[in-house]
Amino acid sequence: MLDHRPAGPTALRLQIGARLRRLREEKGIGRAQAGAAIRGSASKMSRLELGRHGFKTRDVRDLLDLYGVDDAKERETLLNLVRDAKKPGWWQAYGDVVPGWFEQYLGLEQSATSIRSYEVQYIPGLLQTPDYARAVIALEHGTGDDLDRRLAVRMIRQELLARPVAPATLWAVIDEAAVRRPIGGPVTMRGQLEHLIAMATERANVKVQVLPYEEAARLPLSGPVTIVRLAEHDLDDVVYLEHLTGARYAEKRETAQYQHIMDLLGIRAYQPARTIDFLKDLLAEY
Numbered sequence: 039m040l041d042h043r044p045a046g047p048t049a050l051r052l053q054i055g056a057r058l059r060r061l062r063e064e065k066g067i068g069r070a071q072a073g074a075a076i077r078g079s080a081s082k083m084s085r086l087e088l089g090r091h092g093f094k095t096r097d098v099r100d101l102l103d104l105y106g107v108d109d110a111k112e113r114e115t116l117l118n119l120v121r122d123a124k125k126p127g128w129w130q131a132y133g134d135v136v137p138g139w140f141e142q143y144l145g146l147e148q149s150a151t152s153i154r155s156y157e158v159q160y161i162p163g164l165l166q167t168p169d170y171a172r173a174v175i176a177l178e179h180g181t182g183d184d185l186d187r188r189l190a191v192r193m194i195r196q197e198l199l200a201r202p203v204a205p206a207t208l209w210a211v212i213d214e215a216a217v218r219r220p221i222g223g224p225v226t227m228r229g230q231l232e233h234l235i236a237m238a239t240e241r242a243n244v245k246v247q248v249l250p251y252e253e254a255a256r257l258p259l260s261g262p263v264t265i266v267r268l269a270e271h272d273l274d275d276v277v278y279l280e281h282l283t284g285a286r287y288a289e290k291r292e293t294a295q296y297q298h299i300m301d302l303l304g305i306r307a308y309q310p311a312r313t314i315d316f317l318k319d320l321l322a323e324y
Contacts, residue, residue, distance in 0.1 A: 048145025049268050050123035052089035054098070056273055057116060059087040061105040075104045090142075093120045128194065135187045139284050146266045146276055148198060152207040154265040154300050156249075160221065161230060162210045163192050164199060165237055165246070170230040173222030178282070199243060204269075209245045211303045213254050217320060228324040235317050238310065247307035248316055257303065263296055 062072050062083075069080035069087075076082070076097040085091040098120050102113055129136050129144045136144065147153065155162050160174050171192045175185055198206045217234075220227050238246040264278040277288035277296045288296055308316055 046127050046145040046148035047123045047125060048089065048127075048142050049149030049273070050119050051091075051093065052268065052273050054093055054116065054119050054123060055087040055089040058098070058101055058105075061101075061107060062087075065105050067104065072101060072104060076100050093123060095120055129191060132187055132191050135184050136191060137284075143264075143278050143280075143285065144195070146268070146278070147195065147206075149268050150198070150206045150266045151204070151269050152209070152267045154209045154211075154267075156211045156213075156259065156263045156300065156303055157216055158213045158254075158259075158262055159219070160216055161212060161234065162208075164196050164208055165210060165234055165244075166192065166196075167226075167230050167233045168193060169226045170222055173226055177221070199237075199241065205243050207243045207245075209247075209304070211247045211249050211300075211307050213249050214251050215254070217248055217317065224324050228321065231317055231321045231324070235314055235321070238314055238317075245310055246313055247304065247310060248313045249303060249307040253306040257299065257306070259299060263300065265297065265300060 062069070069083040073079045073081075073083040076094075078097075082091070086093065086097075095117060098117060099113075102116070107113055127141075127145055127148060129141060153164070155164075160166075161170060163171070166174065168189065172185065172189055175188045175192070179185070179188060199208060217231070221230075234246060237244045262280055264280070266276045266278060268276070274290065275293060275297070277293050279286050279288060307313070
């Protein structure tokens with residue numbers, strides 16, 4: 039059984055970076071000076087503090103020296119986080135089918151306490167049935183030998199919603215076009231709709247809303263949006279924007295705008311009870 043730890047390496051890197059940034063700012067030290075102390079540059083310090091680069095134990099020790107952190111317990115706590123952040127996530131065993139740009143997101147998702155998402159084209163990956171997921175993967179990547187491994191990654195991801203301890207909360211807003219698009223044919227779609235209804239009604243940590251066509255046309259969004267909240271309270275929410283061949287993370291100054299849009303989606307979409315009725319009516323058409 040894979041070890042799905044509540045805090046994955048990506049979240050740990052973010053936590054370490056945030057802590058180092060606060061220490062640097064408390065001492066009034068610039069990124070260039072800090073970068074020089076670890077034989078790097080200001081841009082390297084920026085990447086480290088944003089959690090976008092792995093940490094070397096030697097570099098962290100040197101930074102703690104520069105910042106005047108003498109408390110042995112505080113130093114050891116941070117260095118232990120550095121060691122833990124070097125442990126591979128479960129997805130690294132699937133490196134042949136997980137692109138580099140998606141690895142960081144998997145690390146965030148693994149460590150999430152809550153996930154808010156808006157999907158335009160498909161049912162969210164965390165709510166897909168195996169048959170539906172297989173059909174989506176085949177559309178995007180073909181039916182090659184790696185299809186089963188891609189499917190395995192998607193199914194393993196879903197386990198975070200059923201963790202025995204602190205399962206993640208998912209709030210998914212799905213465009214009406216996505217639930218009406220007949221991916222995989224009638225049998226597959228019927229099974230997917232049944233699963234979506236079951237997840238929305240039987241799991242207290244899952245909320246599903248469908249955004250009707252007319253409301254989708256009034257919002258300035260053209261693609262999927264995911265907002266991840268991590269367990270560590272000193273970490274900002276992360277806004278993840280994915281497209282077919284890559285993804286980007288919204289800048290900090292953009293986060294509030296995307297959070298506002300997600301709030302609007304929650305208001306304008308069918309409320310959860312109305313969504314379930316809508317999905318049941320749609321199911322009756324198959």
